[in-house]
Amino acid sequence: MKKTPKRSPRVLIIDDEDTIRDGCSQTLTRSGCTVETSGDALEGLRLASRDVYDVVLLDIRMPKVEGLELLRRLKQESGIRGRIIVITGYGTIPLSVEAMRLGAFNFLTKPFDGAALRRAVEEAAGPGGDQESGQPLAMLIGGSDYMQELRETLRKIAQTDSTVLITGESGTGKELVARTLHSLSRRSSRPFVAVDCSSLVENLMESELFGHLKGAFSGATERREGRFQMAHEGSIFLDEIGNLSLQVQTKLLRALQEREVPRVGSSTPEKVDVRVITATNRDIRAEVDAGRFREDLFYRISVIPVEIRPLREHRADILPIAQHYLEIFRIRHASTVRQLSEEVKKSLLAYNWPGNIRELKNTIERLCVLCDHETVQPADILYYGQSRDSRAPVVDAFSGRMTLVDVEKEHIEKALRHFHGQINKTAQFLGIDRKTLRLRIRSYGIRTDEDER
Secondary structure, eight states, X not given: OOOOOOOOOEEEEEOSOHHHHHHHHHHHHHTTOEEEEESSHHHHHHHHTTOOOSEEEEESSOSSSOHHHHHHIIIIIIOOOSEEEEEEOGGGHHHHHHHHHTTOOEEEESSOOHHHHHHHHHHHTSTTTOTTTOOGGGGSOOOSHHHHHHHHHHHHHHTSOOOEEEEOOTTSOHHHHHHHHHXXXXXXXXXXXXXXXXXSOGGGHHHHHHOBOTTSSTTOOSOBOOHHHHTTTSEEEEETGGGSOHHHHHHHHHHXXXXXXXXXXXXXXXXXXXXXXXXXSSOHHHXXXXXXXXXXXXXXXXXXXXXXXXXXXXXXXHHHHHHHHHHHHXXXXXXXXXXXXXXXXXXXXXXXXXXXXXXXXHHHHHHHHHOOSSEEOGGGOOOOSSOTTTSOOOOOTTTOOOOHHHHHHHHHHHHHHHTTTOHHHHHHHXXXXXXXXXXXXXXHTOOOHHHHO
């Protein structure tokens, strides 16, 4: 039986600014969403109360009815199931935190770009947000014994408030597992706040996690909530926790032990109620032995350890995952692609996937953007993240004449055409830097718009 394509997310935008409303609508429509808009708060309340939307984008500053009041009515009186993303200016971040406590799923700070908007809506419409399935575990694709065991384990863990440490290689889906735990828990209607510890600036880590008072340090021009305060009554996900400095580790340990956080500039810690989920792709035990990670914190965060296996260790799930993303991206990019050839399926199964599920997802998206025929052939695939020697064979299944160099050249040419010769966007899409792309262009003799000017 042919699989029914997953329906597009339904989004309602409530914002009195025409430019914000129209810009968001155009961006999300191009991404495959079904979008309705309203510039009037009361009209937006009427539309949202129909409870047919997966995601509602709500401006926090609205005439007639304030955004917080609108949010309260939607969550408490109407009881809508769709997730609400609050749109806010920098100066209203404290209001945004209050909005999350009232039930908002996330907030976007103006000005935001199209990528941030698409990512926020995709997350809100993702695990736990699919009203048709009603099952957060449905996002953990695959029918192997391992995936079935993982889903059963998460069902059990979700019913507790115990701290969880998720380990696994990069790209295995650790954040998806964390979100699934939150969606299955009693805290599912409260905020889920994800923090990438590897992206935090060293001297601002404490402020980002625990917040600060006005004047606490140079540049602290206003009181600011930390990620722990934002996650109050919900869950906080500390990804790549091994990147935290020893000083911050000490304060985190106290926060976990005492359930209170030390706001920078304040002598009085604040009580918080959060479920802490952590993750790392490092060997934390080795980090402890090397003196880079506190042993007492290790035991505190690893009450329940969950190890995510690399994709190469559950190969039976490769094709179901590939098919899942094929359905998503062919619709999102209005692609001509409809199916994978048997040769491509064999190639996907034979490949070692060093980048795991993230690499598989990116590979399928590239196919849907660049392939211009319905059935994907091996020549349409180009794997990244490994040496040429370990790369799975990519040759024309019929003529056998296409070399790896030919495939790479054609792939770059297609990407350049798709992005109208823009080097930055093409390099980002291909997963290489601008310098490497320019070297490849010169090496393969590819003509660009720059050559013709």
